[in-house]
Amino acid sequence: MTTATAQRTQTAQPPNAPFIIWVGLLGLLMVWGAVSGIIVLTIGLAVTGLTDQVPWGLWIVLDLSAISLGAGAFIFSAIVYLLKLERFRIFARVAVLVGFLGYTSAMLALFLDIGRPDRFFYPIIFPNVHSVLWEITMCVVLYFAVLAAEMAPVVLESRFFSRWPQAAQIGHQIHKATPFLAVVGLGLSLLHQSSLGATYGVIAARPLWYKPSLPIMFILSAAAGGIGATILGVHVVSYFKGKFVIKKKVIEQAAIIAGGMLALYLYIKIWDWATTTYYSSTAARETDLALLRLTTPYDTSFWLVEVLLGGMIPLVIFFWPRLRRNFWWLSLASLLTVVGIVFLRWNVTVAGLVVPLDWSPGSAFLFPRIFYAPTVPELGAFFGIVAYALLGYTLAVRFLPIFEEEEEPPSSMPIDETAPA
């Protein structure tokens, strides 16, 4: 085991075969994404599977998920700068990196998704302050600026910029503002992470959405998923470096926080299911839910994926000390949390739209079943943007000072984790 690690550590610096294959694969996906993007921008959104009945689809889900998975940045900022838990400071940079990649992915997806990308800045110059979407746009733009400012010192400290000594100085000056940026970022994140749920929650026309619980579920799941995505990123780097880049104990403590957030989210989710199904149900919601269950595998994707795989199982792993201490179980729990929050966003978006709006006053059921499936260019842009985020992460952890010096001696590398801790 030790030799394997030693080899890995040695080969970490010059590019090795798996690294080149991985980057090549991501490059191919990004080419697919770029071609799809050009097709969408030249021909228009007619090439997508979207219709007037289902105007939002895969890209909106990507957008919401990427923003939620970037939530680690504000959670760790709050933990470090407000709760003053200094031991989590080591997470700050990687969480900001994940956040930066998440928010840029979301903005790329939105740029393709809106019909007039040339007018992307119009919400800023023609504001409608009553619109939830306007509030989200402003928060995302401002929070992206915060993330960029938090990323800047990391980039300026890198080896590439060492030839200009002023760069590090500028970086240091920006770095001084970090506590302030963290608090501003926390405020902005609390606003828009919940408003992403409110985007659906305020729509009185759609009985499946019109409820007060969506903003709460979105922000709690984003907190759990943001930490989950950060842990997953740390684990991947630790695996390939053959050593923990962040103290194992601190990762486990972060896992407990993720578990706490996930528990809160699941509690609200089950409460929401019980209220909307039993004692606070409306006729319209019952009709829509019945239609949804008849026409789609909603029961499976809700109970099996969202609740069991994306909620219960990671919750058990996060809170069961023996499983949590195991590298692979904790990786699985983080991955499942990420899958769970993506599925929550998919289910909310598509479920509300595929149930037809029955506005005619008669008794006949007039409106045909609505179907939505992403087309090839839609999938291409989706995978291209995901590949961009993964490539950004791969290159950043390789070339930027994201993690500090070695935290643990090589004897505690992940493959030894099968032994009792």
Next chain:
Amino acid sequence: MDINRRNLLKILGAAGFSTAVAAALTAPFNKRQIANAQSHSGGEDAEHRWVMIIDLRKCIGCDYCVYACQAINDVPDDMRWNVHVVDQTRTGEVFHMTRPCLHCQEPPCADVCPTGATYQRGDGLVVMDYDRCIGCRYCQVACPYDVRRFNWEPVDQDAPANDLQPQWGSAEVERRSRGVTEKCTFCIHRLDRGLEHGLTPGVDEAATPACVNICPVEARIFGDLNDPDSRVSQIIENTPTFRLAEELGTEPNVYYVPAEGMVTT
């Protein structure tokens, strides 16, 4: 941080200050909202309140209103602003349901629009500024009546949008670009121009929506509800009418006269 008296006072002070700032910042918006709400419900400061009545007893389902709308407003077949579906009452009697934009007094589409591209005019009409629309399609998601249409396809500025359009002269309205949403306007270009020339919408054809003019059985009636002598005011006062999905609180400006045998609550 220890919670002692000094720190507690600090926290309370900070909380009080932020509340005051928030209240000060939102006060102008609240005032405007209250003003809006008053103008919506009372309509007293607005000179007109345009209303359409669709008489389901009379409609024969000829589709002329659908076609007239397409011809006048340059609308392709798959993007019809004004739609017709055949529905039936609970006793099985067939009636013809047609639906333009309902021009809600509390329009969900205008509330959600991030740029204000969809907005409500003083006379209550919900209209669009196509030059501000970014194509986010939130209005389509928010509209309870499936009124909104999006320009998915590339728009050919030269070819006619449909077979119904005259091949001579020019269209009454501009063609919308790819990537923006659109909707029925109650033919505002006719209303506004008609009023400028002293015509009365609902009485003079040149100032009346195309779908109302063409109806062969007078199932569609248009007019000003603020004018107690207008036909729409008379009908709404003397005939039972209903509006679509009233429970949503959208307060539509399109009233329906129920078909024979239709139970309306």
